[in-house]
Amino acid sequence: MRGHEPRSSSSCAACKLLKRRCSSNCIFAPYFRSDESKKFAKVHKVFGASNVSKILIEVPEEQREETVNSLAYEAEVRLRDPVYGCIGAIALLQTKMIELQHDLALARARLARYAATSSVVSDNDGASMGPFGDFPAACGGFIDSFSQNISSEVNQDAHMYDFSQIPYI
């Protein structure tokens, strides 16, 4: 147990911000070093220290660093975009994915035409001819309602993907 060591030199970023003693078993200390004050400030602003602590306690210790990183990212994005947060980023990525799928389908059609015409069988991996599986659009229906505001194109083709990958909704 630490006795009278100065708070500022040994406290983690969380305890510095919360102005409390940083104990030897502080849950935040391994993940919010004393020089990472902004990182903790953002996480605290969005989630609150108490909620972060509860989330960290819930996950295995070896997964806590990943958890903190994802919380920090989510907090960063939410502060940049208070209305949509990560949902905005996901919607944009989905739009990009749909465009790529479209371009890939066109390119494959061209390839098939050339292959048929030139009688040269391409040795490409035919197994990948279909659309990309495992498209994480189980949340597609929910995100679509945001996409109408963010991008009008997502809704139309989202149904072609496998919605069973991420059972969030």
Place this chain on the structure above:
Amino acid sequence: MNSGRCAACRYLRRRCAPDCIFSPYFPSNNPQRFVSVHRIYGASNVGKLLQQLPTHLRAEAADSLYFEAQCRVEDPIYGCVGLVFLLQQQIHDAESQLAKTLAEVAVLKSHAKHPQAQQFEAESDFNNLLQKQLDNVANLSFSNQATSGFM
């Protein structure tokens, strides 16, 4: 007036004021919605966030908070960030596939040119499409790099 309380005020066991910040977005008929959001963000943080937004954007904000909270409840480690990573990876794979396919098209095109040049008198159309696809791939790769710095 108990029956008039929103889900938030019911959960927090307080009087629901006429100007309650939560009541338009956390109706009493969906208590789970507020429970999820409160569990991850806390009522105070949610209230502050909604307060700072223009009224016409608050519904969208409440919906996105609920979705992200649900994701975090389902996956405490990655939350909805897991979806971001997955999509980034899929986009990367799709771009690679597209580049590979276009390269194959280019090879077949050049093979077809020599022995049977007459059949491709309209090659300028194919050239234009091919160039457009190559430009698209180049632009997508650049923009993907711009959005890939998430973590």
